[in-house]
Amino acid sequence: MHVMANLSFYALPIFIDPDSKFKIQEEVRDEQMHLLQPRLFSSTSFPRRNHLINIMQSPSTTTKQLKHIHALLFLKNPSPHLSLYLCNSILLAYANSLNPNDAFAFFATRMSHFTLNKFTFQFLLKACSKSKSLIYITQIHLMTLKLGFSSYTYLMNSLHHCYVLSDQLRDARNVFDEMPQRDIVSFNSMIHGYTKSGDMVSAIRVFEKVPNPNVITRTAMVVGFFRCGNVLAARRVFEEMPERDLVSWNAIILGYVQNRNPTEALQFFRRMQIESFKPNVITIVSVLSACASVGALDTGKWVHIFVNKNGFLLDPFLGSALIDMYSKCGAVELALEVFTCLKEKNTCTWNSLINGLAMNGHAEQALSLFNEMRIDKSVRPDEVTFVGVLLACSHGGFIEEGRKHFYCTVKEYGLNLVLEHYACMVDLLGRCGMLKEAEEIIRSMQISPDIVIWRALLGGCRIHKDVELAERVVLEMEACSSGDYVLLSNLYASVGRWGDVEKVRMIMKEKGIKKIPGSSSIEVNNTIHEFISGNKSHPRYAEISEKLDELGRKISGDGYLAETCVVLYDIEEEEKEQALGHHSEKLAIGFGLISTPPGSTIRIVKNLRVCADCHNMTKLISKICDREIVVRDRIRFHHFKDGKCSCKDYW
DNA sequence: ATAGGGTTAG
Structure with missing residues (x-):
């Protein structure tokens, strides 16, 4: 169907984008022609048009080359106008280029005399989907309606997709409702729209109406359920999929990572390999993130080797993910190694390492890295950088330097x-x-x-036993999360105010606040073993318990005294633990001792902060057993070696 | 020619 274009429609100034640097070069200077020579003119004859079009559509063609070819086509054309076919081709080339807005400029200035066809609109919408400019989308929508193109399912699908991408759910719904015919793509796009805006109820309603849902439909549902936190439903859809592809696997792995279940994410990664799917960069980055949050160093190393073996491009993206993984697994040397190997670094790469060093207690190194970053002209520190810098100052106890950065440097960078x-x-x-x-x-x-x-202030109160301030702070916090009450009761206990300890416990009980159970995990032979405080369910519990008792006996002869004041912070919990066993990190360390070769490093990841008793005991274990023990708690790392800890007993 | 998956901090 061809409809004569309504000229006044195209003449709308909206298509002249003031920001666009677009200018059609009517004359191509000789030297510029010369630049194009090696690519375009293999023989002495003028290149055929199709050849030029091919070059334009190639993704490696730069915007500058594109504009030269464009000018060349006009220059060498005998008639004043090019054919619609040729113009559509140029339009598509611009739509696919780095500056999709050039497509609109070209359309407005060079195509107003045409009887447009569906390809013209298809390519314009392609440009819209990249530029996400609502003003153009609406304009093209109006044109398609006016010129009678709204019955083309392909076109309406593209239009719908544009609205979804720019979060115009109502417009997307209108397009969907008005479509004379819908295919699987229409349904998938609609489901995507609903899941993106968090309306899972509507997404399910559409899903149930889809005649033959395909991989894409189901993957979109998996993502949608994950997005609204319904992990079980996401998993069910995934398990019931008749076929899966790489994207489905990536969706389930990333879904578990984002829903804070990295262990499960790694399980799916393993399953994916059993089913012979080859991971891509997205898989790798998600898996690295899972390794980082669970502290799975061995799996992380395996992924790193996989990356090298399979020739993945080590770009700043992947590099940062690796650095973050190594840092969060307590392997700073390896993080550093990745950093020095990287050819290209961006702000995020630097941030990952600065934060990693700070977290691991290498405060001086973190700050000197920051100074290096300031000299490097190719990157600029951002807010995240200063989180790392201040973190380093705080862990190193550098007050003056901290003040300087907090009051001055941040502003110097306009942050x-x-x-x-x-x-x-x-x-x-x-x-x-x-x-x-x-x-x-x-x-x-x-x-x-x-x-x-x-809570940070409360932490200070605890160290310096300022009960008065702590009480005010807790009142001000309006008492919502359990950690604060635990800290307060902890503080009362440390100064012997048992009556107040009891009062806080009553308040917590009244408000239904429960202490989060301590959980520690350790990776042995590529498997994550998780221990919950006081839980005996691990198959090797008896051996672990025996080992801990043995160590306890050895240590008591070595001047170890249980830190009673901290032990008392939650008597109820503590009694249970004494009857049943130990804090979760002790269980994990015990398991590490009996299941890894002598002398190797033990790495533990903990969900809460280390208690003083465990901290003390771990120091002694590191000495007696001659083991390096790395514990990551909720906030930072503790590297135990020869009876000492990298945190210098401040945490 | 159109539909689903992407790092960094407390």
């Missing part, structure tokens, strides 16, 4: 102070006993402080 910066600063000051200054900083904040910041 705003965000919640995380305040949290680090309050932590730093609180830790060093400058509780008053810490509190003043909180009071002076432009944004309202969050729970992390109050």
Whole structure:
């Protein structure tokens, strides 16, 4: 169907984009022609048009070359106008280029005289889907309606997709509702739209109406369920899929990572390999993230080798993921190694390493890396960088340097102070006993402080036994999460105010606040073993318990005294633990000792912070057993060696 | 020619 274009329609100024640097070069200068020579003119004759079109459509063609070819076509054309076919080709080339807005400019200036066809619109919509400019989408939508193209399912699907991409769910729905015919693509696009906006109820309603759902339909549902946190439903859809492809596997792996179940994510990664699917970069990055959060160093190393073997491009993306994984597994040397090997680094790469060093207690190294970053002109520090910098200052106890960065350097780079910066600063000051200054900083904040910041102040109160301030802080926090009460009761216990300890426990009971159970995991032979505080269910529990008892006896002869004041922070819980066994990290360490070769490093990941008793005991174990023990707690790392810890007993 | 998957912080 061909409809004569309504010229006034195209003349709308909307298509002249003031930001576009687009200019058709009417004349191609000789030297520019010369630049094109080697590519275009293999023989002496003028290249055939199709050849030029092929070059234009090739993804390696730069915008500059594209414009030259474009000008060349006009220049060498005998008649004043090119054919519609040729113009559509140029349009598509611009739509696929790095500057899709050039397509609109070309359309507005060079195509107004044409009787347009469906390809013209298809390519314009292609440009829309890349530029996501709502103003163009609406305009093209109107044109398709006016020129009678709205019965083309392909076109309407593309239009629908554009609206979904730019979060215009209502418009997308209208397009969907008005379509005379719908195919599987229409349904999939609609489902995607609903899941993207979190409307799972509508997505399910559409899903149930799809005559023959395919891989894409089902994968979209998996993603949708994960997005709204319904892990079980996501899993069910996945398990019931008649066929799966790489994208489905990536969706389930990433879904579990994002729903904080990295162990399950790694299980699916393993299953995926059993079923002979070859991972791509997206899989790798998701799996690395899972390894990082669960501390699975062996799996992480395996992935790294896989990356090298299969010739994956080590770009800043993948590099940062590797650095983050190694840092969060406590293997700083390996993180450093990746960093030095990387040819290309972006801000995120630097951030990953700075944060990694800071987390692992290498405060000086983190700060000197930051200074290197400041010299490097190719990157610019951002807010995240300063989180790492301030974290390093706080873990190293560098008050002056911390103040300097907090008050000056952040502003030097034109950055705003965000919640995380305040949290680090309050932590730093609180830790060093400058509780008053810490509190003043909180009071002076432009944004309202969050729970992390109050908790940082509370941490300072605990170290310096400032009960009065702690009480005020807890009141101010309006008492919502259990950690704060535990800390307060902890503090009361440490100064012997048992009556108040009891009171806090009553409040917690009344409010239904439960202490989060401690959980520690350790990776042995590529399997993650998780231990919950006081839980005996591990198959080798008896051996672990025996080992811990044996160590306990050895240690008591070595001057170890249980830290009673901390043990008392939650008596109810503690009694249970004494009857049943030990804190989760002790179980994990015990298991590590009996299941790994002597002398090898034991790595533990813990969901809560290390208690003083475990900290003490771990130090001694590292000495007696001559083992390096690396414990990652909720906030940071502890590297135990020869009876000492990298945190220097501040945490 | 159109539909589903992508890192970094407390």
